[in-house]
Amino acid sequence: VVSASDFPFARAKLGSFVQDAPQIGNQYLEDTLLQTYLKRYIPKQMLSEIEDDLTRFGNRVATEMYDLSLQCEKEQPYLEKYTGWGKQIDKLVTGPAWKRMHDISAEEGLIAISYERQYGEYSRLYGLVKNYLNCPSSGLYSCPLAMTDGAAKIIESLKDVSPWLMERTYPRLTSKDPVLFWTSGQWMTEKKGGSDVANGTETVAVEQTDGTYKLYGYKWFSSATDADITFTLARVVDKHGHTVQGTKGLSLFYLEVREEDGSLNNIDIVRLKNKLGTRQLPTAELLLDGSTAYKVSDEGRGVPAISNMLTLTRIHNSIAATSTMRRIVNLARDYSTRRTAFGNILKNYPLHIQTLSRMEVEARGALILCLENMRLLGKDDVTMATEDEQNLLRLLVPLSKLYSGKQALAVSTEGLESFGGQGYIEDTGLPAMLRDAQVLSIWEGTTNILSLDVLRAIEKSRGQVLFSLHKDIENRLKPISNPKLSSSVSKVITGYKDTLQFINDNANKQDVLQIAARDIAYSLCRIYTGALLIDHAASNLGSSLDVYTANRWCEKDLSLVSTNSSHGHYDSETRKSDFDLVFSS
Numbered sequence: 001v002v003s004a005s006d007f008p009f010a011r012a013k014l015g016s017f018v019q020d021a022p023q024i025g026n027q028y029l030e031d032t033l034l035q036t037y038l039k040r041y042i043p044k045q046m047l048s049e050i051e052d053d054l055t056r057f058g059n060r061v062a063t064e065m066y067d068l069s070l071q072c073e074k075e076q077p078y079l080e081k082y083t084g085w086g087k088q089i090d091k092l093v094t095g096p097a098w099k100r101m102h103d104i105s106a107e108e109g110l111i112a113i114s115y116e117r118q119y120g121e122y123s124r125l126y127g128l129v130k131n132y133l134n135c136p137s138s139g140l141y142s143c144p145l146a147m148t149d150g151a152a153k154i155i156e157s158l159k160d161v162s163p164w165l166m167e168r169t170y171p172r173l174t175s176k177d178p179v180l181f182w183t184s185g186q187w188m189t190e191k192k193g194g195s196d197v198a199n200g201t202e203t204v205a206v207e208q209t210d211g212t213y214k215l216y217g218y219k220w221f222s223s224a225t226d227a228d229i230t231f232t233l234a235r236v237v238d239k240h241g242h243t244v245q246g247t248k249g250l251s252l253f254y255l256e257v258r259e260e261d262g263s264l265n266n267i268d269i270v271r272l273k274n275k276l277g278t279r280q281l282p283t284a285e286l287l288l289d290g291s292t293a294y295k296v297s298d299e300g301r302g303v304p305a306i307s308n309m310l311t312l313t314r315i316h317n318s319i320a321a322t323s324t325m326r327r328i329v330n331l332a333r334d335y336s337t338r339r340t341a342f343g344n345i346l347k348n349y350p351l352h353i354q355t356l357s358r359m360e361v362e363a364r365g366a367l368i369l370c371l372e373n374m375r376l377l378g379k380d381d382v383t384m385a386t387e388d389e390q391n392l393l394r395l396l397v398p399l400s401k402l403y404s405g406k407q408a409l410a411v412s413t414e415g416l417e418s419f420g421g422q423g424y425i426e427d428t429g430l431p432a433m434l435r436d437a438q439v440l441s442i443w444e445g446t447t448n449i450l451s452l453d454v455l456r457a458i459e460k461s462r463g464q465v466l467f468s469l470h471k472d473i474e475n476r477l478k479p480i481s482n483p484k485l486s487s488s489v490s491k492v493i494t495g496y497k498d499t500l501q502f503i504n505d506n507a508n509k510q511d512v513l514q515i516a517a518r519d520i521a522y523s524l525c526r527i528y529t530g531a532l533l534i535d536h537a538a539s540n541l542g543s544s545l546d547v548y549t550a551n552r553w554c555e556k557d558l559s560l561v562s563t564n565s566s567h568g569h570y571d572s573e574t575r576k577s578d579f580d581l582v583f584s585s
């Protein structure tokens, strides 16, 4: 006889089944490509010291810090604008987990390691790899860290012009002591323009008798508003009350957000932004109403001076995109060993594993390019980079930022689907990964703006950046004799030739280059990533899975310009049809 207690819902209304949540393990030890890349490049003795720290940290980010990052999402920042009695206080309140991230970042040397230079040209690689491990468990504290890194780099670059910053601020930005550690903001965007900073900046700077300036303006987006200092752009007002418009009127200013007594430096925090994602991070609109600031660039050289910061923050953006992919793939892989459907665990369905494997290829492609940027920056930091390496860095930073931002979105979307309905449920912590990833292709320069930056780099160097890329691809691919890689090698070489040919053929046609800018950038990125993956697969440490990864990557259309130009996608007829299509309804 069947009794009621034989049915699961008879005993308890919820039933007895509880799905295991996905788990992450040591994030350094779970990253094969990262480990082999470091082995290839960092001298053995040095690596053994660094690896001890990375292994320890790989565990910390998977445990204590992962929990803190989930807490950051729950304890979102808010603004107390007035007291109950009507006094304006503009108090930005952040939660305990966010504050803890500040202290951990200092203690772990997330900025300091790169600037201590204990490991010479490899210090940067070590420091940024720690940021890569940290990022998906940082509760978006990675954002102020990126800007702090950029600020330290600017201060180094200005050491002859503004040596006092090296004494006053640099030691704090690069400190391992949480009490001393300062973070920086980066206030560029105003209401009229975030991409077009040159025409969008209305903030003015009025010189004072003591040589300082008072800034008046409205900063439309300022992230990590709890920062201690910031760099920002403004136009100096001359003695007739005039300013110079356009990029030539912009100068770079340094300001400290608070006075010694903790009050704001004549800054109103007007409101916090109500954002799709990055909700852990306070992003505010700020009114500068006579804020004391110091001019730290030559007059009219604000954009070139802040571009040092952009280089760093864009590298951090690629790190965020790449580590987001790594994290979601790691979670999805683990889940595939815990979830059963149709009587079998997910990992036993080749179709499900194929989906994860395609995500894995994207994550590895993005990582190898990111690591290459870190390595080149490390050489540049200690003035060991050759001219070719400097050219490569100039080109690869926007490429990596723009392409990885898009990859992170695609992989996060696919990643959420691999958890089924649970991927859509906020309590799991998973949807925030997709919401947060959406910003990666917007801030620090949108995809189109960075594609145009790639053209800027090509034009400004009169094509030298492309020759350096060509040389590097040849050096990597020429010695390769593994027949399993030969088809990928020829795809990369053909793709590169086609892309170069297209750029050469259209060198004097600005209209064509502009409309093809995104396709040129995607092509260069796919081709160079292919070259890096092949080179890694063919190295002493390359495995058969590295060969498989490289071949899978190179199966895609590497040169988009050759495909699209043969279909006439860049001629004037097409431009008109694009316009008509968009505006026809």
Ligand code: UCC
Pocket (backbone or CB within 6 Å): 140, 142, 143, 146, 147, 186, 187, 188, 189, 194, 195, 196, 197, 198, 223, 247, 303, 304, 307, 310, 311, 313, 314, 316, 317, 320, 443, 444, 445, 446, 449, 453, 456, 460
């Ligand atoms: O979004 C922001 C913060 C978000 C939070 C941080 C997150 C970090 C990641 C964390 C992960 C979790 S801050 C706002 C970011 N804003 C942007 O990225 C602006 C986007 N717009 C651009 O990039 C534009 O291309 C501009 C503003 C750079 C264009 O400026 P101009 O003045 O119109 O352009 P020009 O005239 O072409 O360039 C002026 C000078 C030139 O040098 P000279 O005068 O010597 O010929 C350029 O070569 O600036 C130089 N320049 C550069 N140099 C311009 N861009 C660069 C560059 N990228 N590198 C070197």
Ligand code: FAD
Pocket (backbone or CB within 6 Å): 185, 186, 187, 188, 189, 192, 193, 194, 195, 196, 221, 222, 223, 224, 275, 278, 283, 439, 442, 443, 444, 445, 446, 447, 448, 449
């Ligand atoms: P627009 O310039 O108006 O761009 C709109 C669209 O037009 C984009 O798709 C763009 O690609 C396209 N476009 C523009 N010009 C061209 C062109 N010439 N050719 C082709 N396409 C073009 N800024 C700061 O300074 N500091 C911060 O701390 C900061 N934090 C932020 C935090 C968040 C969460 C967000 C979302 C933004 C933040 N920003 C910050 C602002 C961010 O950098 C800008 O929003 C971004 O640079 C884009 O500028 P915009 O909003 O003016 O877009």
